[in-house]
Amino acid sequence: MIVGTAGHIDHGKTSLVRAVTGVDTDRLKEEKARGISVDLGFAYLPVPEGGVLGFIDVPGHERFVHNMLAGATGIDFVLLVIAADDGVMPQTVEHLAIINLLGISRGAVAITKSDLVDAERLAEAQNEIANLLAPTALHDAPMFAVSSATGMGIEDLRAHLFAAATAWAGRSAQGRFRLAVDRSFTLPGAGTVVTGTVLSGTVAVGDQVVISPSGRPARVRAIHAQNRAAERGQAGDRCALNLAGEQISKDAITRGDVVLDPVLHAPANRIDAKLQVLASETRPVTQWMPVRLHHAAVEIGARVVLLGDDPIPPGGEAFVQFVLDQPIAAAVGDRFVLRDTTAQRTIGGGAFVDLRAPARKRRTPERIAQLEAGAIPDIDQSLSALLDVAGYLDFSGFVRDHALSATEHDALVQRLSLLRLPTSKAEFVIAPAAWLRLKNTIHEILTVFHADYLNLPGMGLERLRLQLEPRLAAPVFIAFLQGLARNKELALDGAWVRLPGHEVRLSPADEALWSKVVQYVGGEGRFRPPRVRDIAGYTGVSEPEVRRIFKLVGRMGKVDEIAHDHFFLRGTVAEIVQVMVSVAAIATDGYFTAAQLRDRLDNGRKVAIQILEFFDRHGVTIRHGDLRRVNKHRLDLFGKPSDELPTSSTAANIEANGRASFPVGRPDFKSGKGREPVLGGFDSHSLPPNPLSPKLGVR
Template sequence: MKRYYTIGMAGHIDHGKTTLTKALTNMDTDRLKEEKERAISIEPGYAPLVMGEDMEVSVVDVPGHEKFIRQMIAGVAGIDAVLLIIAADEGVMPQTKEHLRILQLLGVKQGMIVFTKAEGLEEEMEELLKEDIESYAKDTFLENSPVYFVDSISNRGIENLKEDIHMMLEKTEERKPGSSFRMPIDQSFTVKGQGTVVRGTVFNGKVEEGDVLRLLPQQKEARVRQLQVHHEKRTSSRAGQRTALNLGGIEHTEIHRGDVLVKGSYPVTKTIDVALTPVDLYKLELKQRSPIKIHIGTSEIYGTIVFFDRNSLLPGETDTVLCQIRLDEKVVAERNDRFILRRPTPVETIGGGTVIDPYGEKYRFGSETIQALAKKKEGTPEERIIFLLENDLSLTTKELAEKTSLSGEEVKQFGAESEKIRELNGWWVKEEEVVLRLDDLLNKLYAYHEEFPLRPGKDIAELLKEIPHREEPARLLIDHYVERRKIMKRESYVSLPDYTPAYPKAWARRMEQVEQRITKAGIEVPDFFETCREAGLKETEIMELRSFLLRTTMTALDEKHLINKSEVEKAAVRMRAASGEAFTLQEAKQELNLSRKYLVPLLELFDRMQLTKRSENKRIWK
């Protein structure tokens, strides 16, 4: 299954983000005339980064200039990992620090630190630059992250960086597409002969050609005529992919950056309760009901901040504050969505955090409201359980009880009442996860059967390692699907319900020739490997065929020879009838008329099959 990721390039202006993006992707993301003329990025640029057939990666090159922080925030919304770019000839600069704080507040958890313009840089200077950035990265998601020195012109370190990006993403959990489709829009325009086109990064779910979507907050409908991922036509797109949608039934002038295309239900609101974490960058007191700008997804909306336990927020305060944002316009915001809060004038970043409740109401000033917000922040029991299962995928009743401050009985009660979670013999998983894992499992088995048509199925131990759960819940999920006949389990193998091992079409005739030749030979069978090579089979097919025959109609006479099981049975019956309780090698030779080349291995096979037991120069029937 292909995995999809979006990575961001962040950092101070003129530190080489766009040049590095081009070195990695072979694409110039500065597309506007003004960007070319001024040699700076004004809008986020996007480019595909080739990472092999199993992974599709979008690179977002965000503007570095302080005047374009809005565009920077819009660009990094929805990224899975980031490269913090620092020019080796300048070091850490103001936007380096601000971008790092913003990324931290937006919940980015994976990243690398990359020093550009490093051609000819001395080792001693590299160490000084490392020490400098390590102090700024302390207590952030980039603490202990790898540091790279590259040069985009000479290509120093580019291939190594690219390889390590792939390794980082291999360890990064991709976005789960299970929830309803949501794509914040960052560009809207018209294409001659096509009509309205919008671009964005898919936050949640999946979209397909023909889907009817709703544009929020306008509540207008639009149909997906076509879609592209990095200029390549597709029939569908999913969470984590950079996507362009050609829409019917709506004009591009009706759509603005910050609007959101959705399927299903998403909150549209003007009042949100939030948990705000201030940063150590702002310099002026933020007073009660001060004007603010909030960035959510690709939206930038003005409003006012309302405190319930203070009259102002002072520079240097970094403890999380429970408060409310009252907006001038409607915004699409869901519980736990990340946001950035900035002061409009003088412009500075105040902090960021998460949405507690997208449907905030008017509350009284005082401790009671703070307590209520704190309780709301924790969520309902069902919400808390679901939130934990989104991160850990599967937990026992005891583990959920410990993490939610509920009793085991309460966990069982709320779990039984919820349609969104399921219990599997003491383990809890989201119903959505049960469906998602089944789809993934069916796809894996289909691909496995295509690749190995002679095998009885995928080994259950191997399959368990590929399910992103601990072994016990992974095994319970498999048993759950087996019970509902979605998959089939034979001994230690799992397969699709209607699957039967069979010779692959490309090799069927040659494999049948080998089987027929061995069968016709009776006991005096030819060398299996030579027979296969004479039939034109390759080494891989030979070993697959050998394993298949040993599981079905044949057994090993010795290392080089396979023999039909029925021939062994006939020889045993014939020998038992002629010999009585025991027989010698000479008696067996006389009865079966075989040379020692075949007779000795056959009698040893009798021993291995526990039909006989050797005693001195005789074999005794069991």
């Protein structure tokens, strides 16, 4: 258990710690000379039943409240020190307010210098203290009249601390490791040593850690926990870590840094929080108000962004956003304290709610509902509420920002029966009820679509995504569809989504027409098929009818329009792609000419150039003058139709652009200048939509 002192200057905090532990915590020359504590002091006391009490002695002078805050964050039990002769003083009140804001509810009161007053004054002081504590979490804290000079009451206080330590369940050692650095120094023969309180998790000798927010990697060479050499340290321990690494030195690590598990390194510079303003404040918290934010051992400048309509009055509580001068390492639920920029008064404090706060749309009702859910202390209830609000959640970020371990991650998924949606960058989760609603909605949409468009193989991915509520981000939507496809609840075919039983069929008349014209674009002449007007001449069918049937089967994914009125079978296009890859493989640096492709296809220079220009438009080839090279990331664009899931490159393109990477199935894709929009297929005049177009961006 970590015991921290609190109280006004010259009320005997350091003397009391020395009387209880036998250790003088004033270690600086300035502290010895001036007789006051300037910085944090540390002492340790073995508990008879086993274990060690750690003491953090904080300065009481108003100029050093920032140092007091650096020590107060890591304590489990507060020892409020008040001199019997002075009674309650300004820093007594401020320190108590800070303790209350940090959520510390276990403690005791030491009424020092009790030997200097009579019984009447001591009773008066006790009554004054009781009134001060009444509205705080320490309202039931026991009081001990003590004297560090005579030893009066010290044994009783020490016995109470031992009993409290024995009853203390300790902080949970679950979670990933975090240690807030309050000192960094060098020891001869050892190197860089940092000390601090372990906020969560455990650390062992040999562990790889990161210094955040700087991101410097380090290795733990040795550990002292509660002033004893140890192989491990855990949450609640005062630890000294001997660190090694190329970028590690005494000056590279400062107070306020956090040594943590590498998985947790994700500094935040914009944080949403719930702020409680002290009732003793004389003015409200206003929009863009400058403040000093204290968290763990760090002090940082920040601006307050109000998320409500009005300033927050004294005694009020509201959600706010902090825009920090520099990023910090933190976790959701961590407590903080705000002070004014002159360091003269404490304004308020609270807890962090969201470390990835948005810069836009931060005051919408939906966003406030998310913050209400995120502020729920119970993690299961909070996650459930967040899923109710948003529908789905970035679970990787949630687990990281709550400093949860891999074991806690899996247990949370199991307890709430969450369904996972893995993407290349993060894992998302969705509640079973939301999964079922989305699945049923997709089934209904596809049923209607198939009825309206019998001759289309399916619906475009992006067109389907934009009709759903909640609207999943493109990578999450792909993961969701892949899960349904694995369960055979729908089928994916390139950029199409369809119900498993859907089969595209031409009408009998169109089937007869197609069988008439298809023979002219297949067989040995497949690399140089005739154009529409030539086929019309061969078959005696009118040009518009031949063109219509090619457009129709193009929407079905059977042909591609390489140039105007020049159609190739989809299988032929896939074959040409493979020929092109083999030509590039033996070409110098992978660059080949139209003539080289022409010679392999034996279809003439003009047709070869048209084919290459078609591939240029769709990114399958990249042109440099008269030379081209193959873009391997787009080779699956003209693969043969199948019921398989999208390939990795297709999924990557969908994720990168927030939409399907190729234009089949897009209603804004046209068949040529001045022509009617079509629902799919490729043609000679169409280009993929501009990725910067606001119409087609992720919504």
